Amino acid sequence: MAASSASSPAPESCGTALPLLRGEGLPPFEAITPGQVETAIPQLLEQLNAELTALEHTLQKRLQAISNGAAPLSWAELMEPLHHLGERLRWSWGVVSHLNGVCNSPELREAHQSQQGAVVVFGSRAGQSAVIYRALGQLLEQHQTSQPGETGHLDATQLRILEAERRDMQLRGVGLCGAEQEAFNAATTELARLASDFGNHVLDATNGWTLRLSDPAEVAGLPDSLRKLLAQAARQAGQEPGDADATAEHGPWLLGLDMPRVMPFLKYGARRDLRETVYRAQVARASSGELDNRPLIERILTLRGEQARRLGFASWAEMSLASKMAGSVGEVEQLLEELRAAAYPVAQQELEALRAIASRQGAPEADDLKPWDVAYWAEKLRQESFELDSEALRPWFPLEQVLQGLFGLCQRLFDIRIVSTDPGEAPTWHPDVRYFRVLDGASGASLAAFYLDPFSRPGSKRGGAWMDECLGRSRTAAGEPVLPVAYLICNQSPPVGETPSLMTFDEVETLFHEFGHGLQHMLTTVERPQAAGINNVEWDAVELPSQFMENWCYDRATLMGMARHWQTGESLPEADYQKLLAARTFMGGSATLRQVHFALTDLRLHSVWSPDGGQSPEQLRRELARTTTVLEPIPEDAFLCAFSHIFAGGYSAGYYSYKWAEVLSADAFSAFEEVGLDVEDEVVATGRRFRDTVLSLGGSRSPAEIFEAFRGRPPSSEALIRHSGLVEA
Ligand SMILES: [Zn+2]
Numbered sequence: 001m002a003a004s005s006a007s008s009p010a011p012e013s014c015g016t017a018l019p020l021l022r023g024e025g026l027p028p029f030e031a032i033t034p035g036q037v038e039t040a041i042p043q044l045l046e047q048l049n050a051e052l053t054a055l056e057h058t059l060q061k062r063l064q065a066i067s068n069g070a071a072p073l074s075w076a077e078l079m080e081p082l083h084h085l086g087e088r089l090r091w092s093w094g095v096v097s098h099l100n101g102v103c104n105s106p107e108l109r110e111a112h113q114s115q116q117g118a119v120v121v122f123g124s125r126a127g128q129s130a131v132i133y134r135a136l137g138q139l140l141e142q143h144q145t146s147q148p149g150e151t152g153h154l155d156a157t158q159l160r161i162l163e164a165e166r167r168d169m170q171l172r173g174v175g176l177c178g179a180e181q182e183a184f185n186a187a188t189t190e191l192a193r194l195a196s197d198f199g200n201h202v203l204d205a206t207n208g209w210t211l212r213l214s215d216p217a218e219v220a221g222l223p224d225s226l227r228k229l230l231a232q233a234a235r236q237a238g239q240e241p242g243d244a245d246a247t248a249e250h251g252p253w254l255l256g257l258d259m260p261r262v263m264p265f266l267k268y269g270a271r272r273d274l275r276e277t278v279y280r281a282q283v284a285r286a287s288s289g290e291l292d293n294r295p296l297i298e299r300i301l302t303l304r305g306e307q308a309r310r311l312g313f314a315s316w317a318e319m320s321l322a323s324k325m326a327g328s329v330g331e332v333e334q335l336l337e338e339l340r341a342a343a344y345p346v347a348q349q350e351l352e353a354l355r356a357i358a359s360r361q362g363a364p365e366a367d368d369l370k371p372w373d374v375a376y377w378a379e380k381l382r383q384e385s386f387e388l389d390s391e392a393l394r395p396w397f398p399l400e401q402v403l404q405g406l407f408g409l410c411q412r413l414f415d416i417r418i419v420s421t422d423p424g425e426a427p428t429w430h431p432d433v434r435y436f437r438v439l440d441g442a443s444g445a446s447l448a449a450f451y452l453d454p455f456s457r458p459g460s461k462r463g464g465a466w467m468d469e470c471l472g473r474s475r476t477a478a479g480e481p482v483l484p485v486a487y488l489i490c491n492q493s494p495p496v497g498e499t500p501s502l503m504t505f506d507e508v509e510t511l512f513h514e515f516g517h518g519l520q521h522m523l524t525t526v527e528r529p530q531a532a533g534i535n536n537v538e539w540d541a542v543e544l545p546s547q548f549m550e551n552w553c554y555d556r557a558t559l560m561g562m563a564r565h566w567q568t569g570e571s572l573p574e575a576d577y578q579k580l581l582a583a584r585t586f587m588g589g590s591a592t593l594r595q596v597h598f599a600l601t602d603l604r605l606h607s608v609w610s611p612d613g614g615q616s617p618e619q620l621r622r623e624l625a626r627t628t629t630v631l632e633p634i635p636e637d638a639f640l641c642a643f644s645h646i647f648a649g650g651y652s653a654g655y656y657s658y659k660w661a662e663v664l665s666a667d668a669f670s671a672f673e674e675v676g677l678d679v680e681d682e683v684v685a686t687g688r689r690f691r692d693t694v695l696s697l698g699g700s701r702s703p704a705e706i707f708e709a710f711r712g713r714p715p716s717s718e719a720l721i722r723h724s725g726l727v728e729a
Pocket residue numbers: 513517543546
């Protein structure tokens with residue numbers, strides 16, 4: 001049986017022949033053309049806008065009638081049409097965005113861009129509709145004034161969906177009136193412009209600095225891959241005669257401040273003076289002249305504080321936490337302090353170890369290590385302690401074997417069976433794409449399906465890896481179940497000739513990570529689509545299943561079960577397994593401390609900083625650096641000026657989420673460690689409980705409640721601290 005039935009078109013698309021407007025079932029990917037995007041999306045938006053207007057009119061009349069004693073408003077009158085509107089847009093626009101990511105072409109990109117603005121406008125219109133907001137309030141009031149079982153009383157899932165919907169609209173300012181709302185909207189617009197200016201300044205400052213190296217002594221220590229990259233940059237820039245013929249071997253080499261060039265240069269560059277030059281330029285980005293981000297930072301923080309107060313919150317941080325799992329600023333601070341206290345002494349020891357190796361190798365800077373020495377000596381220490389060549393491990397991880405290992409683990413833990421389908425059983429967008437079905441281990445019933453698009457296709461497929469929703473668990477208008485279908489996208493090397501796709505260990509971890517997101521999407525048992533799978537899961541809890549799955553890559557039985565040489569069938573040598581374990585915690589104190597420094601700076605800027613507090617954002621950060629860094633930032637270090645995550649991205653007062661979710665995932669894995677990873681029936685029982693809680697309940701309950709249902713207690717940071725190598729074994 002197909003995971004979802006695509007046999008009958010949605011009623012509202014009767015009479016249109018456009019595949020992009022079908023609105024249900026597996027998308028007919030190959031039938032969708034860029035030209036169709038430009039015809040179908042405007043047509044769809046026109047329909048949806050008309051239906052939204054009609055819904056608003058109906059609701060307006062109903063609310064009026066209710067105030068005159070008519071029957072209460074029902075869930076079906078408000079939430080179902082609202083979901084239906086959103087879902088039709090999600091289905092059609094989801095296909096376009098998906099194809100834009102995996103089958104890009106200049107035509108498709110242009111078609112996508114031409115419609116994106118209108119799609120966003122429709123979302124804002126629905127999200128700021130005053131009538132809908134009042135109707136949501138009506139549902140809530142009916143719930144609050146009724147008893148369980150009475151008309152108008154909601155179940156726990158409905159209540160969570162309703163509250164999230166109301167909260168999101170409140171955060172868009174729908175509850176404000178008159179001048180207050182005008183000021184709110186004006187500030188929202190200004191904040192969007194400031195964020196974009198901030199990002200552009202960082203980009204321009206990054207691109208505006210280069211250093212041309214032409215003496216081979218200047219590139220001493222650099223690996224061949226980096227020399228190639230630098231020579232290629234020189235050829236592309238063509239700054240001086242001779243650059244056109246730049247080679248990895250003879251140069252010239254052009255250094256820049258982008259991550260792919262800076263990070264390895266600081267790690268491998270033997271010339272200390274050049275590391276210093278590059279480092280100083282890098283940390284001072286966007287902090288002077290026309291590109292100075294400092295005034296923008298103050299303005300952004302000031303406006304955010306005002307916005308939060310307009311909505312009744314004490315600070316932007318409080319407002320950010322209103323929609324997250326973390327309950328309060330204090331709760332986040334406490335977690336960060338636990339991690340800081342554990343990481344700080346370890347980071348100090350790590351710095352000592354770097355001084356010691358510099359001294360052993362006779363480096364004059366040994367007693368006075370500077371920030372531009374840290375990555376360099378850390379790499380030397382790593383090579384001395386364990387030489388792990390990630391390329392050399394590839395033959396032990398052919399894709400097919402890794403998939404069997406992953407699927408076998410899922411069968412063992414979650415009692416599901418994953419079966420491949422024959423080509424042609426489901427529509428796809430590329431011959432490399434495979435379609436799998438997920439069956440319940442006990443009953444054999446179909447639960448879900450997923451697409452796996454494993455290989456990189458430079459030029460037409462976006463880099464990175466992700467999981468996305470193709471279809472969510474729901475029911476058709478006729479009441480037929482629709483099973484969830486996921487997109488799992490990776491970017492590993494394709495097979496070459498007789499050689500299968502051989503993965504690095506990082507790629508194996510990435511596949512497990514994305515599959516964890518996929519499991520939460522696919523194994524949901526929630527009946528209401530608004531809270532099924534990853535829908536309605538708080539932002540700081542959504543990485544729990546994904547990072548949880550990564551832990552299994554380090555589990556001896558799981559890893560050794562799948563890591564066998566693709567030609568000889570030999571197991572991964574024990575020494576290599578030990579190196580993988582060592583690499584996981586290498587410089588773990590410094591890495592944790594660095595994340596704590598960023599997270600705490602972000603949180604304090606958005607909770608305690610104020611424009612008239614007599615302290616600049618920069619001063620606040622430096623004060624925090626005293627307890628969250630082991631090497632003081634140098635005077636020109638203007639890190640905040642390039643902290644795009646919080647000033648140009650979506651992480652403001654949310655940077656802590658990285659560590660928050662890691663606490664949850666490490667603690668969840670430790671439930672398996674506690675029962676014993678080799679005690680089979682206990683592992684199986686714990687896995688089943690994970691499926692029945694975290695993977696099944698999705699956004700239908702609060703993440704804290706779900707976590708406790710699995711773990712039997714609230715989350716603890718102990719496991720993460722231990723896994724990060726911050727306590728003695
Ligand atoms: Zn993720």
